[in-house]
Amino acid sequence: ANTDLVNNQISSFYTGAMAHAAEIRLHDLPFKADLVVISPNDPKAMYQYSLECQELGLPYLFDPSQQVVRNPGEQLRVGVEGAQSLFVNEYEYELLQKHTCLSEEQILNHVKYMVVTCGEKGARIYADGKQYLVPVIPPTCIADPTGVGDAFRGGFLRGYDLGFDWPVCGRMGALAATYVLEQHGTQNHHYTPAEFVARYRQHFDDQGVLDALLANS
CATH class of the missing domain: 3.30.750 (Transcription Regulator spoIIAA)
Incomplete structure (x- = not known):
């Protein structure tokens, strides 16, 4: 693009x-x-x-x-x-x-559910007759938006696969998207599970559920 x-x-x-x-x-x-x-x-x-x-x-x-x-x-x-x-x-x-x-x-x-991403306004998840608003994770810089949507989907699906609730899935997607936004190219970013969880917890309280990511790393 x-x-x-x-x-x-x-x-x-x-x-x-x-x-x-x-x-x-x-x-x-x-x-x-x-x-x-x-x-x-x-x-x-x-x-x-x-x-x-x-x-x-x-x-x-x-x-x-x-x-x-x-x-x-x-x-x-x-x-x-x-x-x-x-x-x-x-x-x-x-x-x-x-x-x-x-x-x-x-x-x-x-x-069963629908996700509508809204750029800098975050995303909306429609599921179980409800709408969940997902905020963005502030990037350290904005380098290139290419691949951000794919990263959001990947982060979201990882949470979904682990059985997390809708808000946690959405926030995982938002954080995965932010990592891509901060780098040029769609696959030049990287992070460990521990780094991902730590950054997530700087913004949200997951009540310990993301420990599952650390256990599976």
């Missing part, structure tokens, strides 16, 4: 091998996945994976991201209606509702 001085981005991308993504079939996996993440990919492949997950009974997280503008509305709708969860940013969420003709209420009736 090309990023300007106020962190607006224009994406440019060469598909390369991704143009053949639809040749990969979930039916061919030698194991049953616990969770499938359908993130930006060849539109045909994203639609195919949604259908395969539904046929195989595999729960999946739907994160169409910038491909909201390339996927046909009816295919996006199939992806949303069969998903276990949905991840989008504010702008993508508006486009998703417009292209699928689904209201927020209709979307929430289909997914």
Whole structure:
């Protein structure tokens, strides 16, 4: 992505091998996945994976991201209606509702939970009939926002996998995102579990639940 001085981005991308993504079939996996993440990919492949997950009974997280503008509305709708969860940013969420003709209420009736990231305003988690507001973790500097959304999703899912409550999952996502924001490039950041937990506790009281991260490190 090309990023300007106020962190607006224009994406440019060469598909390369991704143009053949639809040749990969979930039916061919030698194991049953616990969770499938359908993130930006060849539109045909994203639609195919949604259908395969539904046929195989595999729960999946739907994160169409910038491909909201390339996927046909009816295919996006199939992806949303069969998903276990949905991840989008504010702008993508508006486009998703417009292209699928689904209201927020209709979307929430289909997914177990939804996360909408809102840049410097944090994020919103919709789950169990409630809305949870997630604040940002102040960065030491702002270097490059590329990859921040992916990092948020990764941190969130780690907490979700460990059975943490929604606010803790969201705050883990926010902290993971901040680490990326502070570095140029999407994978140039690093931290140990102990460093992650210590920084989290500078801002939030986890009541000891993050000790599970230290035990598994």
